[in-house]
Amino acid sequence: MNEHLKDIFVATGCPSQQQLLDYVQGKLTPEEQHEVEMHLADCELCSEALDGLSAFNDKEKLPALVREMKWDLLKKLHKKYRKSRRPENFNIYIAVIVLAIIFLVLALFWGYHFYTQPK
Template sequence: MNEHFKDIFVTTGCPSQQQLLDYVQGRLTPEEQHEVEMHLADCELCSEALEGLSAIQDKEKIPAMVREMKWDLLKKLHKKYRKSRRPDNYNIYLTVIVLVIICIVLALFWGYHFYTHPK
């Protein structure tokens, strides 16, 4: 996609998405589990993310759900980013272009009409 839409957990000290998923699914070693729990004590964002992951009944579907949500979010951000790159007066330019085209078409029509039907 774009460099503007990197994963928010890459540059932080937070556990990776996979570590949180493994924690919820009970796949971490006791040492890794302890590290995640120590981090959760201080990080509200990760604690809330873990709470949301824990509320999901079918834990095996979590990775697919996360990928789908991430993709949807990236598409929305990309669309918003592309839209925000338009000039501020984009609508004015578009209106002027349409009016010029209409004037040219009318001028051609009148010219053709008066040329083929002289007085």
């Protein structure tokens, strides 16, 4: 994996999520707004994020929607990670273990049955 892309969520020169939300909602000072606009001219990722945020009609609900989308994404990633940790032949391993337990129980039962019978 490209080392530069690996740290996509670390602190960068990009505006914070809150700054982008405030920009869309028109809550920034003129200086802050200018600073964000200067960054948007050079950063394609932030520009696309701003386009996505601007597409929402009800700007006051944006923080809650963004928080909900983050949690949904984290849940999906966690679920995908859990699935990917399972070995490919997981079901075969379970079947072999169950069969071994059944054979062990039968062998113990059979041995006990022959051992306790009168001679």
